[in-house]
Amino acid sequence: MKDVMQGVIPNQLIQTMIDTGEITARPAVIPEQIQPASLDLRLGDVAYRVRASFLAGHNAKVTDRLAEFEMHRVDLNDGAVLEKGCVYVVPLMERLDLPADLSAVANAKSSTGRLDLLTRTITDGGTEFDRIAPGYCGPLYAEICPRSFSVLVRPGMRLNQIRFGRGDAVLQDDALRALHNVTPLVDGAAVIDEGLGFSVDLKLPDTTLVGYRAKPHTGVIDLDKIGHYDPAEYWEEVHTGNGQIILDPGAFYILVSREAVTIPPDYAAEMAPYLAMVGEFRVHYAGFFDPGFGHGDAGGAGSRGVLEVRCHEAPFVLEHGQVVGRLVYERMCEPPTQLYGAALASNYQGQGLKLSKHFKA
Numbered sequence: 001m002k003d004v005m006q007g008v009i010p011n012q013l014i015q016t017m018i019d020t021g022e023i024t025a026r027p028a029v030i031p032e033q034i035q036p037a038s039l040d041l042r043l044g045d046v047a048y049r050v051r052a053s054f055l056a057g058h059n060a061k062v063t064d065r066l067a068e069f070e071m072h073r074v075d076l077n078d079g080a081v082l083e084k085g086c087v088y089v090v091p092l093m094e095r096l097d098l099p100a101d102l103s104a105v106a107n108a109k110s111s112t113g114r115l116d117l118l119t120r121t122i123t124d125g126g127t128e129f130d131r132i133a134p135g136y137c138g139p140l141y142a143e144i145c146p147r148s149f150s151v152l153v154r155p156g157m158r159l160n161q162i163r164f165g166r167g168d169a170v171l172q173d174d175a176l177r178a179l180h181n182v183t184p185l186v187d188g189a190a191v192i193d194e195g196l197g198f199s200v201d202l203k204l205p206d207t208t209l210v211g212y213r214a215k216p217h218t219g220v221i222d223l224d225k226i227g228h229y230d231p232a233e234y235w236e237e238v239h240t241g242n243g244q245i246i247l248d249p250g251a252f253y254i255l256v257s258r259e260a261v262t263i264p265p266d267y268a269a270e271m272a273p274y275l276a277m278v279g280e281f282r283v284h285y286a287g288f289f290d291p292g293f294g295h296g297d298a299g300g301a302g303s304r305g306v307l308e309v310r311c312h313e314a315p316f317v318l319e320h321g322q323v324v325g326r327l328v329y330e331r332m333c334e335p336p337t338q339l340y341g342a343a344l345a346s347n348y349q350g351q352g353l354k355l356s357k358h359f360k361a
Contacts, residue, residue: 006167007333008037008268009102010291014164022102025094033158036290036336037268040109040158041121041140044091047074047153053087053143054122061124062089062141076155081220084150089122092140093156096132098164104132106140106162107270107288113308114356115221116148116214116252119159132162148214148252149234152222159223163268163288169330171267176329179264185329186259187302195272195326198305201258202243202320204353210245211238211255212355221358231359243320247311255309256353258321260302263293266335269327271305283307283325291332292339304352 009017011034017023023039033040050069056062066089074080074088082088098104106121107130120129124138132140142160144153153159171179173192180190191197202210212235221229238245238253247253263269269289294303307324318324 005333007165007169007331009164009166010332010334010336011036012337013333014039017164022097022099023094024097027093029094035161036292036338036340037332038161038163038288038290039094040161041106041142042093043076043142043153043155043157043159044093045076045155047076047080047082047088047090047144048072049074050087050089053145055129056122056124056126058125058127062122062126062139076153079152079154079222082144082146082151082153084146084148086145088144090142090144092121092142094162095139097137098132098135100135102164102166103134104136104162104164105270106130106132106160108160109158110287110306111356111358112159113287114254114306115151115358116146116308116310117151117159118145118147119143121160121162149218150220152220152224154224157223161288165330166333169333171329171331179267179329183262183264185262185264185327188259191323193326195328196261196269197323197326198257198259198261199321199323200307200318201256201304201353202240202245202318204256208239208241209237209353210240211253211353212236213238213248213254214252223358226357227360229359231355234359235355245318247309247316247318249311249313249315251311253307253309253311254353254355255307255318257305257307257325259304260294261289261305261327262295262302263289263291263329263340264295265291265339266332267291267329268332269293269329272326272328282312283309289327290340291336295339306354 014034018029048066049071054065108119112119120143122141122143176192218234271287
């Protein structure tokens, strides 16, 4: 890894990190975990129910804080339910031994976010969620808080993912405009302001259906069951005829971006809120967009971004075309040898408005 340029680490160099012991795991990492620009992380065999979310803090270990906050332990080996509204900490199977110039950022996987399953990574000595300091050596933990649905989990399930990088690889606005001029990043006019802005689509063609709202009292979702659940048992359809909806406080919505987005093969991107707060709502989860997402070389022609939206204290009118988030593009240190949507099990290439993979189409 010594001669790698600055940028996000691609799949083939993640494999090198595994081979050299910078990433270790028990059991060993499997090929299916390695994505074009990230590594899926796997749940271990025990969950600690804790009184509250926490960070380890400087010079402290997560295990020491667990002793302070633990309520009880849940054995995951035969499958166990993580209950809605509760907070759990689960040791992950993977461990890091990063060089001094390599840092990492973690995030929930797409399907995790679409279930309103708040999943964040914490580390020993950590003072931020999902941010792993350069040179970190130690275990990884997932903090999991089901917000809308109770879920059944087992060891080895992959709820979050980690991306490695060296140096500052973020494209500033001038570079992003130049890239858009060469390879269009959206299918319309590009709104570029500290990233590529995207807006909400509340006028989908030939339908009044514009989104879904999570029902408050539902059954458990087994995260191993794909295409299994009837959406009507878990979601209410959201319809509008005038291009606006009123978001209810505390409710969770699945909506879709108006723009079809492209991530060229030499780049990755991260979804971020357009502002920390826009009105009385926010795009709830950030997320990784792998190289090749929506790109022609990977079988795409632009893919919509699915928006996971939560309203806060007061009802809020959301209108068609309102800018709600942004994509922050980063350079890859070298092109990945695999792209999202190309010979991968990519559930969301070419997507429109779509629930998580656990629900019937």
